[in-house]
Amino acid sequence: MSFNKNGAEVVLRLDQITKRFGALVANDTISLTLHRGEVLALLGENGAGKTTLMNILFGHYLADGGTVTAFGQPLPPGQPRAALAAGIGMVHQHFTLADQMTVLENITLGTQTLWSLGRGRAVALAKVQGLSRDFGLAVDPVARVADLSVGERQRVEILKALYRDARVLILDEPTAVLTPQETEALFQTLRLATARGLSVIFISHKLHEVMGHADTCVVLRHGRVVGQVATKDTDRRALAAMMVGAEMAEASVAPGVPGPVRLSLRGVWAGVLRDATLDLRGGTITGLAGVSGNGQAALADLIGGGLVPDRGQMLVDGVAPVRWSPRAAIGAGVGRIPEDRHKTGTVADFTLAENAVLETYASRFARGGFVDWVAVRAHTMHLIAGYDVRCPGPEARIRLLSGGNMQKLILGRVMEETPGILIANQPVRGLDVGAIAYVHGRLVAARDAGAAVLLISEDLDEVMGLSDVIHVISEGRLSPSFARGELTQAELGLWMAGQGFDHAA
Amino acid sequence: MRLEPIANPSLWRQLGLPALALGVTVLVAMALALLAGADPLAVLGQILTGAVGSRFALLETLNRATPLIFTGLAVAVAFRAKLWNIGAEAQLYGGAIMAVLLGTGALGAPFVLPVTAVVALLAGAMLLLVPVLLKVRLGVDEVVTTLLLNFIMALFVSYLLEGPLKDPMGMGWPKSAALIKEARLPRIVDGLRLHWGFGLALISAGIVWVIQTRTTLGFEMRAVGANIRAARFAGMPVNAVLVKTALLSGGLAALAGWSEVAGARGHLSLDLSPGFGYTGIIVAMLALLHPLGVVVTALFVAGVFVGADAMSRSAGVPTYIADMLLAVALLTMVLAIALTKVRVVRG
Numbered sequence: 001m002s003f004n005k006n007g008a009e010v011v012l013r014l015d016q017i018t019k020r021f022g023a024l025v026a027n028d029t030i031s032l033t034l035h036r037g038e039v040l041a042l043l044g045e046n047g048a049g050k051t052t053l054m055n056i057l058f059g060h061y062l063a064d065g066g067t068v069t070a071f072g073q074p075l076p077p078g079q080p081r082a083a084l085a086a087g088i089g090m091v092h093q094h095f096t097l098a099d100q101m102t103v104l105e106n107i108t109l110g111t112q113t114l115w116s117l118g119r120g121r122a123v124a125l126a127k128v129q130g131l132s133r134d135f136g137l138a139v140d141p142v143a144r145v146a147d148l149s150v151g152e153r154q155r156v157e158i159l160k161a162l163y164r165d166a167r168v169l170i171l172d173e174p175t176a177v178l179t180p181q182e183t184e185a186l187f188q189t190l191r192l193a194t195a196r197g198l199s200v201i202f203i204s205h206k207l208h209e210v211m212g213h214a215d216t217c218v219v220l221r222h223g224r225v226v227g228q229v230a231t232k233d234t235d236r237r238a239l240a241a242m243m244v245g246a247e248m249a250e251a252s253v254a255p256g257v258p259g260p261v262r263l264s265l266r267g268v269w270a271g272v273l274r275d276a277t278l279d280l281r282g283g284t285i286t287g288l289a290g291v292s293g294n295g296q297a298a299l300a301d302l303i304g305g306g307l308v309p310d311r312g313q314m315l316v317d318g319v320a321p322v323r324w325s326p327r328a329a330i331g332a333g334v335g336r337i338p339e340d341r342h343k344t345g346t347v348a349d350f351t352l353a354e355n356a357v358l359e360t361y362a363s364r365f366a367r368g369g370f371v372d373w374v375a376v377r378a379h380t381m382h383l384i385a386g387y388d389v390r391c392p393g394p395e396a397r398i399r400l401l402s403g404g405n406m407q408k409l410i411l412g413r414v415m416e417e418t419p420g421i422l423i424a425n426q427p428v429r430g431l432d433v434g435a436i437a438y439v440h441g442r443l444v445a446a447r448d449a450g451a452a453v454l455l456i457s458e459d460l461d462e463v464m465g466l467s468d469v470i471h472v473i474s475e476g477r478l479s480p481s482f483a484r485g486e487l488t489q490a491e492l493g494l495w496m497a498g499q500g501f502d503h504a505a
Numbered sequence: 506m507r508l509e510p511i512a513n514p515s516l517w518r519q520l521g522l523p524a525l526a527l528g529v530t531v532l533v534a535m536a537l538a539l540l541a542g543a544d545p546l547a548v549l550g551q552i553l554t555g556a557v558g559s560r561f562a563l564l565e566t567l568n569r570a571t572p573l574i575f576t577g578l579a580v581a582v583a584f585r586a587k588l589w590n591i592g593a594e595a596q597l598y599g600g601a602i603m604a605v606l607l608g609t610g611a612l613g614a615p616f617v618l619p620v621t622a623v624v625a626l627l628a629g630a631m632l633l634l635v636p637v638l639l640k641v642r643l644g645v646d647e648v649v650t651t652l653l654l655n656f657i658m659a660l661f662v663s664y665l666l667e668g669p670l671k672d673p674m675g676m677g678w679p680k681s682a683a684l685i686k687e688a689r690l691p692r693i694v695d696g697l698r699l700h701w702g703f704g705l706a707l708i709s710a711g712i713v714w715v716i717q718t719r720t721t722l723g724f725e726m727r728a729v730g731a732n733i734r735a736a737r738f739a740g741m742p743v744n745a746v747l748v749k750t751a752l753l754s755g756g757l758a759a760l761a762g763w764s765e766v767a768g769a770r771g772h773l774s775l776d777l778s779p780g781f782g783y784t785g786i787i788v789a790m791l792a793l794l795h796p797l798g799v800v801v802t803a804l805f806v807a808g809v810f811v812g813a814d815a816m817s818r819s820a821g822v823p824t825y826i827a828d829m830l831l832a833v834a835l836l837t838m839v840l841a842i843a844l845t846k847v848r849v850v851r852g
Contacts, residue, residue: 304738305740306737306738325740326737326738326739326740327740327741327742329740330740336738338738343732343734343735344734344735344738345735345738346732346735347728347731347732347735347736348731348732349731349732350727350728350731354724354728358728358735358736358739359739359740361721361724362721366721369720369721369722370719370720370721371719371720371721371724373719400513
């Protein structure tokens with residue numbers, strides 16, 4: 001056993017963990033230590049590497065370098081069973097429960113041997129009831145999981161870990177799905193757990209939770225640890241600055257020449273969007289900053305035709321569209337670069353050529369109901385050459401392409417239609433440096449050609465570097481628009497954390 | 506053990522594994538024959554000669570393949586769009602009923618044949634349209650509705666044959682009156698049982714292939730099946746595509762019943778289909794849902810059935826060996842296809 005200078009036992013030590021996905025370095029020599037009874041918050045933007053790090057710790061991923069030590073013993077990499085046996089319990093963001101089974105069955109699942117089925121149920125029940133009393137995890141052991149609320153399901157997940165005698169609890173964004181009351185109950189449970197000598201790591205990007213409930217805070221950014229502080233020695237402002245990067249990013253491209261308003265939202269409610277007001281001007285890149293899951297998807301869906309306003313007005317070139325659908329949006333000149341290029345942007349089993357015309361096969365490449373594959377092939381060759389798509393050819397399955405090349409094909413598919421309005425949702429997520437620069441260059445070129453570009457990103461550097469106008473989105477609300485350079489990154493970070501909306505008009 | 510995807514499967518994997526599957530099927534057949542107390546090689550030989558060994562046998566196989574091509578196509582078209590039509594059997598009987606309703610004198614020459622074909626097609630289309638509308642409007646699982654429609658339809662046909670459609674001259678047997686001569690599909694070769702239904706089945710396979718590979722509708726069907734989210738995002742009218750797929754699939758299955766009544770039997774009875782609708786699923790799966798492949802696998806499946814019939818008459822091995830063979834062939838083939846795409850890794 002090793003101890004730190006304060007005498008608290010070190011229960012978990014990550015040393016120089018490195019993980020690469022292709023050219024992307026998700027974790028870059030990350031080290032951290034967790035002590036007995038400590039609550040450690042892992043803070044960072046989406047894509048900062050938090051979940052990757054926890055998956056390595058739990059054995060879901062194999063690290064490319066570095067070691068994990070639990071309770072003084074090295075943990076064999078890539079073995080979730082070993083992590084479990086060492087007393088590490090993980091509660092995933094997306095629960096892993098069997099809906100049709102009871103709470104008790106879910107908790108004991110995988111712990112019984114074949115021969116003990118049926119026996120030992122009373123013992124298990126007593127243990128679960130004891131745990132649920134000790135840790136304030138109220139849940140009916142014989143209820144069916146399908147009938148439980150999200151908060152209750154999370155309690156089942158925590159019970160599952162405790163039932164397996166976890167000494168270290170890892171919670172991946174535990175509060176993302178909870179109501180404020182459930183959140184309070186969760187932190188009460190965590191306090192009870194640490195009082196009993198357990199240690200907790202929770203992943204979050206909510207500053208007030210970290211300040212309120214963590215002892216230590218480790219901030220990740222672009223896969224690196226950018227800061228490790230005791231929460232009593234810091235404040236939200238300092239954390240926000242750390243999270244979004246201390247350096248002031250200068251706008252890296254010349255400002256655009258604003259044109260007419262192409263699309264405007266007036267008090268629109270749609271999905272999780274609340275009272276959104278927004279103008280997208282031609283010749284302008286409008287950046288949307290915000291922590292993921294705050295309504296970006298709904299906004300992109302709304303403008304892209306996948307969602308219609310419940311209330312409020314949307315005007316495209318000054319006219320309220322009669323019928324709004326993806327096809328109507330494409331017809332109105334809206335180009336869409338989707339957030340998830342694998343699941344929504346492309347059909348993995350289709351060829352490059354088929355994917356290249358996924359949106360235009362009927363409008364541009366059909367004659368009398370037949371697809372003109374010769375023209376499609378020529379068009380695809382043109383895209384491959386014009387957008388530098390590295391691939392075996394137009395007949396190759398798109399699943400074989402790297403993320404960057406896939407994105408370039410999507411970019412080409414959209415740009416070739418010279419969209420008047422362009423929605424780029426996380427356009428460079430997961431791409432390497434070269435591809436990022438390429439995509440950014442194309443977005444600026446589209447703007448200079450007169451398009452109204454909406455750039456949605458969680459990376460403040462990206463938003464500040466490219467945008468002429470910036471909005472911040474938080475909990476479905478849009479901030480007023482800020483001109484380039486009007487706010488510092490730290491100020492934007494506070495807007496992202498939800499401050500300022502109450503005072504804003 | 507884990508499964509690891511293979512990006513570019515080698516030719517050996519793509520051809521060798523299915524061949525291996527076929528080999529395993531043959532071995533299992535021999536083992537079954539041995540179990541039944543017969544000479545395995547003789548049984549195999551008799552199945553083969555029984556299926557393709559003579560002009561008569563060959564024509565019998567082609568005849569048996571005809572409804573299987575139609576139902577196989579119906580399933581292949583639907584499954585390609587991930588529309589799980591398990592109700593080809595019901596749609597088949599829908600087509601058969603129309604052939605009898607209009608073909609026993611209600612309509613006269615010269616239009617009776619094309620009109621019954623079109624009406625049969627529409628009847629099958631409607632039988633699948635209802636489950637699909639329930640699916641797209643209310644989210645009702647089409648596997649359940651189409652499967653259960655088979656039983657509803659079987660009972661309905663039974664009612665018709667005991668009641669309104671019962672042949673008054675049928676001496677009490679539950680069968681319909683015979684179709685008039687003009688409503689019958691002509692023979693391809695005079696004096697032999699093979700009728701033009703087989704020709705139409707081949708033409709249908711060609712048409713389906715052209716639809717799937719050349720038309721915008723086929724493109725949409727494949728996209729909806731391969732990634733419905735991407736199809737929707739790209740602006741494809743997903744629900745309309747599913748409805749059109751249903752109409753095509755149901756119509757094709759109905760043509761199986763129509764061609765059996767108008768071509769092979771000349772009347773409708775309860776034993777019209779020994780499960781052609783269900784066997785169509787096997788045919789389509791073995792063909793990897795490829796419409797031209799359906800023709801090949803339908804011939805294979807029909808050959809196994811016809812061959813096993815002939816073999817059981819002479820070798821005394823029960824004809825159920827055919828069902829077992831097809832089951833083994835399907836399972837080994839599905840496994841072989843899966844293994845062309847992934848490899849099993851230890852650890």
